[in-house]
Amino acid sequence: MVMAVSRLGGFNTLMYYSSTLFSMVGFDKPVAVSIVVGGTNFLFGFVNSAVIDRFGRVILIVTVLGMSLSLVVTAIGFHWIPVTHMDSASTTTAGSESWATILLLVTIILYVAFFAAGVAPVAWVGTELLLLEVRALGTRSIL
Incomplete structure (x- = not known):
């Protein structure tokens, strides 16, 4: 289920089309804004590495709710x-950032931060969902 949330959550689509999205809503330098979003993904991956052993499954609940x-x-x-x-690449006037555009940027950055801090790495490290007593049995590959 965690892998389904990870893959179907829209993160890959957001990262692929982020510069187009940010130019459509009116940012002057959409590629620079996309780099900021990508940097958020990079930094919050380290946050997950620092807290996953202490908080375990609670991370998933908090981050999916935040996403x-x-x-x-x-x-x-x-x-x-x-x-x-x-249909057009630029639908608003470039440089016309309004409060809604800034809100959009902040919430997308929050989405990426929650995704990178929880769902993204935990989906690939599925053993974190298992209790210590059954972790070895749960990670054994079934042939």
Whole structure:
């Protein structure tokens, strides 16, 4: 289930189309903004490494909740951004960052931070979900 949340959560699509998305909502330098988002992913991967042994499964509960809430606020923020043509690469005037555009950036950064701090690494380290008593049995490959 954790792998499904990791793959279906939209992170790869967000990272792939982030510069297009940020240019559509009006940022002057969308690639620079995308680099900031990518840097957030890099830094919060280390946060997970530091806290996963102390908090275990609680990380998943907190980060999935944080991912969900930040995406809900992102969707609400899109309501307030004037988008005239979804077909064009630039739908708003470049440099016209409004409060909704800044909110969109902050919530996307929060989404990436929650994803990188919890779901992304834990999905690949599935043994963290198992209790210590059954971890060896649970990680044994079934042939």
